[in-house]
Amino acid sequence: MGNIKDKVAIIGMGCTKFGELWDKSCGDMIVEASYEAYEDAGVDPKDIQAAWVGTFLSGGAGTCIANPLNLDFIPVTRVENACASSADALRNACFAIACGMYDLALVLGFEKTKDCGFTGLPEPSYLHPIFDAGFTAPGCFALAATRYFLKYGLSPEEGKATLAKIAVKNHHNGSFSPKAHFQREVTLEQVMNAPVIAWPLGLFDCCPTTDGAAAAILTRADLAKNYRDDYVQVKGLGLSVGPALGNVRTDYDYTHWPETEFAGKQAYEQVGISDPRREISLANVHDCFTITELVNYESLGFSPSGQAKDDVDAGTFALGGELPVNTDGGLKSFGHPIGASGLRMMYEVYKQLQGKAGPRQLKDPKLGLAHTLGGTPGAFTCSVVILGQRD
Amino acid sequence: MGNIKDKVAIIGMGCTKFGELWDKSCGDMIVEASYEAYEDAGVDPKDIQAAWVGTFLSGGAGTCIANPLNLDFIPVTRVENACASSADALRNACFAIACGMYDLALVLGFEKTKDCGFTGLPEPSYLHPIFDAGFTAPGCFALAATRYFLKYGLSPEEGKATLAKIAVKNHHNGSFSPKAHFQREVTLEQVMNAPVIAWPLGLFDCCPTTDGAAAAILTRADLAKNYRDDYVQVKGLGLSVGPALGNVRTDYDYTHWPETEFAGKQAYEQVGISDPRREISLANVHDCFTITELVNYESLGFSPSGQAKDDVDAGTFALGGELPVNTDGGLKSFGHPIGASGLRMMYEVYKQLQGKAGPRQLKDPKLGLAHTLGGTPGAFTCSVVILGQRD
Numbered sequence: 001m002g003n004i005k006d007k008v009a010i011i012g013m014g015c016t017k018f019g020e021l022w023d024k025s026c027g028d029m030i031v032e033a034s035y036e037a038y039e040d041a042g043v044d045p046k047d048i049q050a051a052w053v054g055t056f057l058s059g060g061a062g063t064c065i066a067n068p069l070n071l072d073f074i075p076v077t078r079v080e081n082a083c084a085s086s087a088d089a090l091r092n093a094c095f096a097i098a099c100g101m102y103d104l105a106l107v108l109g110f111e112k113t114k115d116c117g118f119t120g121l122p123e124p125s126y127l128h129p130i131f132d133a134g135f136t137a138p139g140c141f142a143l144a145a146t147r148y149f150l151k152y153g154l155s156p157e158e159g160k161a162t163l164a165k166i167a168v169k170n171h172h173n174g175s176f177s178p179k180a181h182f183q184r185e186v187t188l189e190q191v192m193n194a195p196v197i198a199w200p201l202g203l204f205d206c207c208p209t210t211d212g213a214a215a216a217i218l219t220r221a222d223l224a225k226n227y228r229d230d231y232v233q234v235k236g237l238g239l240s241v242g243p244a245l246g247n248v249r250t251d252y253d254y255t256h257w258p259e260t261e262f263a264g265k266q267a268y269e270q271v272g273i274s275d276p277r278r279e280i281s282l283a284n285v286h287d288c289f290t291i292t293e294l295v296n297y298e299s300l301g302f303s304p305s306g307q308a309k310d311d312v313d314a315g316t317f318a319l320g321g322e323l324p325v326n327t328d329g330g331l332k333s334f335g336h337p338i339g340a341s342g343l344r345m346m347y348e349v350y351k352q353l354q355g356k357a358g359p360r361q362l363k364d365p366k367l368g369l370a371h372t373l374g375g376t377p378g379a380f381t382c383s384v385v386i387l388g389q390r391d
Numbered sequence: 392m393g394n395i396k397d398k399v400a401i402i403g404m405g406c407t408k409f410g411e412l413w414d415k416s417c418g419d420m421i422v423e424a425s426y427e428a429y430e431d432a433g434v435d436p437k438d439i440q441a442a443w444v445g446t447f448l449s450g451g452a453g454t455c456i457a458n459p460l461n462l463d464f465i466p467v468t469r470v471e472n473a474c475a476s477s478a479d480a481l482r483n484a485c486f487a488i489a490c491g492m493y494d495l496a497l498v499l500g501f502e503k504t505k506d507c508g509f510t511g512l513p514e515p516s517y518l519h520p521i522f523d524a525g526f527t528a529p530g531c532f533a534l535a536a537t538r539y540f541l542k543y544g545l546s547p548e549e550g551k552a553t554l555a556k557i558a559v560k561n562h563h564n565g566s567f568s569p570k571a572h573f574q575r576e577v578t579l580e581q582v583m584n585a586p587v588i589a590w591p592l593g594l595f596d597c598c599p600t601t602d603g604a605a606a607a608i609l610t611r612a613d614l615a616k617n618y619r620d621d622y623v624q625v626k627g628l629g630l631s632v633g634p635a636l637g638n639v640r641t642d643y644d645y646t647h648w649p650e651t652e653f654a655g656k657q658a659y660e661q662v663g664i665s666d667p668r669r670e671i672s673l674a675n676v677h678d679c680f681t682i683t684e685l686v687n688y689e690s691l692g693f694s695p696s697g698q699a700k701d702d703v704d705a706g707t708f709a710l711g712g713e714l715p716v717n718t719d720g721g722l723k724s725f726g727h728p729i730g731a732s733g734l735r736m737m738y739e740v741y742k743q744l745q746g747k748a749g750p751r752q753l754k755d756p757k758l759g760l761a762h763t764l765g766g767t768p769g770a771f772t773c774s775v776v777i778l779g780q781r782d
Contacts, residue, residue, distance in 0.1 A: 001440055002491040049392055050630075061473040062632035063770045073653045075630035076772075077479050080469050082452040088468050092483045099490035100393040101628075237492075239441075239466030241453035262464045379454045381467075 003270035004098040006391065008234040009224035012041025012217035015347040018181045018335035020114050021211040026058055027068030029110050029213035033340075034069055037106070037215040041227055048217075049102040050075040052093040054086030054109040055339035056374075065108055080339075082374025083286065084239070085109060087342025087383035090216060091237045097218050109344070110213035111337035137288065138206055140376050142198035145291040148255045149200070152306040160200045162309045163290035164191035167204045167332055169318055170287060174329025176359040181210045181335030205290040210335030214343035216350075224390070230354045235367065236273075236386035238266030244378030252378040259380035260299035260373060267384040268301075271367070276301045277323050280386075281365030282352055284345035286373035287330040296371060297325070300384075319360065327352060327360050338374075342383060345370035349387050365389075394661035395489040397782065399625040400615035401607050403432025406738045409572045409603035409726035411505050417449055418459030420501050420604035424731075425460055428497070428606040432618055439608075440493040441466040443484040445477030445500040446730035447765075456499055471730075473765025474677065475630070476500060478733025478774035481607060482628045488609050500735070501604035502728035528679065529597055531767050533589035536682040539646045540591070543697040551591045553700045554681035555582035558595045558723055560709055561678060565720025567750040572601045572726030596681040601726030605734035607741075615781070621745045626758065627658030627777035635769030643769040650771035651690035651764060658775040659692075662758070667692045668714050671777075672756030673743055675736035677764035678721040687762060688716070691775075710751065718743060718751050729765075733774060736761035740778050756780075 014036025016029050024032075038045050051074060053065045062076025079089040086109020093105045149159035168188055174180040186204055194202035224231035240262035244252055252258075264276070273279045285300065287293035297308040302323055303316075311317065317325035328334050328348040331341060349368030351357045367388045374381040405427025407420050415423075429436050442465060444456045453467025470480040477500025484496045540550035559579055565571040577595055585593035615622040631653035635643055643649075655667070664670045676691065678684035688699040693714055694707075702708065708716035719725050719739040722732060740759030742748045758779045765772040 001493060004490055004492060007490070061471065061766060061772050063473075063634070063766055063772065066632045066634040067770065070634050071632065073631045073633055073649055075482075075657075076472075076632040077483060077630070078471050080452065080471050081467075082454075091466075092468060092486065095483065095486035095490050095492060098492075099395055099398070099486050101395060101486060101489075102392060239468070240464045241457045241462065241467040242464055243454070243457040243461050258464055266466075375452060375454055379458065381452050381454065 001266065004094055004237065005235055005270055006221050006233055007098040008094045009219055009221045009231040010216050010234065010350055010387065011219055011224050011227040011231045012037040012043065013215065013347045013350045014040060015179055015214040015344055016212050017179045018210050018212035018337060022114065024211065026110055026112050029211065030065050030068045030108060033213035033215040034106065034108060037217050041217040043104065043217055047104055048074065048106045049104050050096060051106040051108065052077045052079060052089040054079050054089035054342065055111055056080060056082060056085055058110060058112045058339060081381045083338050084342055084372040084374045084381045084383040085339040086214065087370065087372045087385055088239060090343065090385065091239060091383065093218055094234050094237060097220055103219055103223060105218045106215065107218060107343065108213065108215040109340040109342055111339040112211050113209045113337055114211050138198035138201050141289040141291050142201050144254045144295060144377060145200050148291065148295065151255050154309065156200065160192060162312050163200065163205055163294065164188050165312050166290040166293050167191045170326050170330040170332040173319060173327055173360060174333025177328045177334055180329045180333050181208050182333045201289055201291065207288050207331035207336040210337045212335060212337035212340045212344065214340045214347050216343055216346065231390055232350050232353050233388050233390055234385065235388045236267030236270035238263035238384040241381050242379045254377050255295060256305060257295055257299045257377060257380060259382035260296050260371065263382040263384040264300045267386045271386050280323060280367050280369050282324045282327055282349065282362055283369040283371065284326055284328065284330065284348055285371040287326060287332050288336060292373065300371060324362060327362065342370065342372040345372065346385060346387060353387060353389050392657060395485055395628065396626055396661055397612050397624055398489040399485045400610055400612045400622045401625065401741055401778065402610055402615050402618040402622045403428045403434065403608035404606065404738045404741050405431060406570055406605040406735055407603050408570045409601050409728065412602035413505065415602065417501055417503050420602065421456050421459045421499060424604035424606040425497065425499060428608050432608040434495065434608055438495055439465065439497045440495050441487060442497040442499065443468045443470060443480040445470050445480035445733065446502055447471060447473060447476055449501060449503045449730060472772045474729050475733055475763040475765045475772045475774040476730040477605065478761065478763045478776055479630060481734065481776065482630060482774065484609055485625050485628060488611055494610055494614060496609045497606065498609060498734065499604065499606045500731040500733055502730040503602050504600045504728055505602050529589035529592050532680040532682050533592050535645045535686060535768060536591050539682065539686065542646050545700065547591065551583060553703050554591065554596055554685065555579050556703050557681040557684050558582045561717050561721040561723040564710060564718055564751060565724025568719045568725055571720045571724050572599050573724045592680055592682065598679050598722035598727040601728045603726060603728035603731045603735065605731045605738050607734055607737065622781055623741050623744050624779050624781055625776065626779045627661035629654035629657030629775035632772050633770045645768050646686060647696060648686055648690045648768060648771060650773035651687055651762065654773040654775040655691045658777045662777050671714060671758050671760050673715045673718050673740065673753055674760040674762065675717055675719065675721065675739055676762040678717055678723050679727060683764065691762060715753060718748065718753065733761065733763040736763065737776060737778060744778060744780050
């Protein structure tokens, strides 16, 4: 496997306010995110040569953005890769820029999950009948939590408190994010005593159902300085997809996710990172549930196996900690419009690398990671994108 | 816009028998097409570094092929771009190979349209309400036909006979294709007198509803000779998406499709083709309806505007003609499993360039074109891929 290190730059990004956007159509959100990105990059929309869109269920084919953006017969690819849709859309756009096919590309992710566009998981007609049993996302991730507690000897109370601390951290970070779905703190007590959704996951262990869109403008790194001085470079692109659709693989360890591990390793190798905990300045990782973030700490190599609890207790991943994670609030607080989440994470990393993250701003971050995860354990789609300050 | 000319090679392809495959699951078809491609390329499935899948509605995320093929946590991207899904999947895979990220990739397209997976066009929830009127594919393309007849002064009988000749040609070609859905000739009389679906389109003007899968193995051109001597090079990749979702654009000429024209021009420019009719050895073009093929002749520059009828009458596009089109029978006779059609067309071009097309074999073809088109006029997704013999 090769790399595209330092060949592709992000010169503009945009992100809508996330939330229950009852008064906005998909087209409204697409236009809002794209025009913020155009303006941020200082590009004329007419100069965009090709586009990629990531959406799970809210749009079909490239036309779903060509229409509201009135893109003029340029190439537009729709990538659907569950919750990693827009992260993978960006990955493919990077390849197209890196190989020299296009000089200027738009990548957009969006999803309407409230008033239209989301009718639950798609009918799994492509599954073998033995896998065709129903499951819910909370139920599926709850099993990872109970398994994790058992394997590492956490009592139910210890386990639940560890997860709750992640929710408290992410809500704290989200309180500094004007575009977050929820901009309020929660207390440990509130999280611990919230109604149970699927034990041990309570209401505040689960991310919300959110509408939103995010966008990026890409160009070749050697052209980026023509647009702005503080462009951001795409350093590493990892993707790993698990084959165990139906959640019944007997050799899969549900407390450590190889999809996350392999996507991370691909990206680390491309960038030359041997100690991610020390070399990465910040990370936005997929936290559809608090247990998801906990397991991802370990699968990404931020914590040794079974020791993420100690790091959570020590505040390692807090805004002022050794490796701040989900600095904008994460899925938990910023929200999770499925197709938009990958680019939303990169939006935060991009702003942090530019020193423009407002009250959340970290001190001179050099490298930031965005990790998105879709599907179910054993059949996850995991993307890891590493962005860095220009050399 | 740049190009990837001569950077990417196809070293193996596979294609299932197309038809009403009631006894096969999506997984069965995926395995069958992929293993033919693996064997054709002489590669070990374990050496595949990344994969792309194109499907319209029959599968979600990369897992839909990672599961049946037991791909081992490698990157898998799902591309959905209507009927051009697998053609665009190949385009994105080409970028990833061309930029040096991967050395060996699998591209697969599949669709189940009979017993599962296809429930009609998806609910267009992303449309503006004023566009949300129902339409059918035959009704939509019938309007292009009546408009074409009016604009170029064809009487209803002349028009219908011109379209019927295309059906007769494609069924004739399909009679030589062991994997085609229909392998039988039809007469001009049969086509002209068939029940009307949407006037002027009768039953034999419409492609069938088909199950099937097709696959390709890609590598860098400089590595291809390690696998086989008669590898095929990817010469040009065009894609154009129209913005006029909802079919109500007043400045759109429904008898000439800019999506087809621009996708063709992008590819021609990359290859250095100035006279496609003379420089291309064969073309497989999208013929969901006979009128689609007729308009595509002109939009691809094979016939001057309004003169495709004369070329049809002269046999220009027949197997023994100046520029054979749909040599394997096209969608009309080979069938149209939506996500598989782009790669199925390339499968024919690949076999022709290798001299392995059996009774359909043309004399020493050098360059072949595959054109796929999805959606509705004004909002088409059009892909043009040009393949060539190794230099």
